[in-house]
Amino acid sequence: xxxxxxxxxxxxxxxxxxxxxxxxxxxxxxxxxxxxxxxxxxxxxxxxxxxxxxxxxxxxxxxxxxxxxxxxxxxxxxxxxxxxxxxxxxxxxxxxxxxxxxxxxxxxxxxxx
Amino acid sequence: xxxxxxxxxxxxxxxxxxxxxxxxxxxxxxxxxxxxxxxxxxxxxxxxxxxxxxxxxxxxxxxxxxxxxxxxxxxxxxxxxxxxxxxxxxxxxxxxxxxxxxxxxxxxxxxxx
Numbered sequence: 001x002x003x004x005x006x007x008x009x010x011x012x013x014x015x016x017x018x019x020x021x022x023x024x025x026x027x028x029x030x031x032x033x034x035x036x037x038x039x040x041x042x043x044x045x046x047x048x049x050x051x052x053x054x055x056x057x058x059x060x061x062x063x064x065x066x067x068x069x070x071x072x073x074x075x076x077x078x079x080x081x082x083x084x085x086x087x088x089x090x091x092x093x094x095x096x097x098x099x100x101x102x103x104x105x106x107x108x109x110x111x112x113x
Numbered sequence: 114x115x116x117x118x119x120x121x122x123x124x125x126x127x128x129x130x131x132x133x134x135x136x137x138x139x140x141x142x143x144x145x146x147x148x149x150x151x152x153x154x155x156x157x158x159x160x161x162x163x164x165x166x167x168x169x170x171x172x173x174x175x176x177x178x179x180x181x182x183x184x185x186x187x188x189x190x191x192x193x194x195x196x197x198x199x200x201x202x203x204x205x206x207x208x209x210x211x212x213x214x215x216x217x218x219x220x221x222x223x224x225x226x
Contacts, residue, residue, distance in 0.1 A: 041218060044216075045213065048212070092157075098164065100145060100162075100212060
């Protein structure tokens with residue numbers, strides 16, 4: 001089954017403790033992206049990647065890091081989480097050209113206390 | 114920079130009635146336009162997309178959308194809603210050169226019996 005898999009689904013952590021949210025896709029997509037969703041704000045793009053080793057900042061990149069060492073994986077790293085990063089996070093992947101259209105994972109609900 | 118406005122935060126519609134959700138976008142070139150649906154506690158599912166050609170596009174679940182360049186709009190419609198259509202709907206605009214995707218704040222649809 002074609003899918004984007006994120007882990008974990010739920011995470012509670014403390015301020016300053018580094019964490020990684022993993023994301024993997026099995027569709028051989030070139031494009032991958034991370035979004036955060038907050039009430040009343042819709043989804044805002046954190047980072048995106050157009051291919052292996054090619055990443056770029058989205059609208060809200062501060063406090064986040066990403067890497068794209070393999071085509072299928074696109075982890076999101078929070079080096080020093082803060083409470084304002086409490087949010088629902090989505091990873092997504094997309095093909096190119098006429099196949100453009102992001103497929104989303106199920107989401108990771110992160111709480112930073 | 115691209116942006117999306119969904120003027121209606123919340124819409125209530127009776128089961129069997131028609132539904133129209135508004136979306137206005139801002140983008141300098143020909144946009145790639147999308148509608149996604151998010152059921153409670155779920156990820157986002159792609160309903161339909163527009164790249165070029167016929168301005169009326171058909172999607173899944175009986176939805177359609179019409180691209181109107183003169184009005185910078187991409188409104189979503191369904192002739193007869195079902196209780197299962199209760200969800201949050203997001204319009205998104207993509208750039209044709211870098212596959213960055215920007216979302217509106219969303220419209221919550223409530224279906225009453």
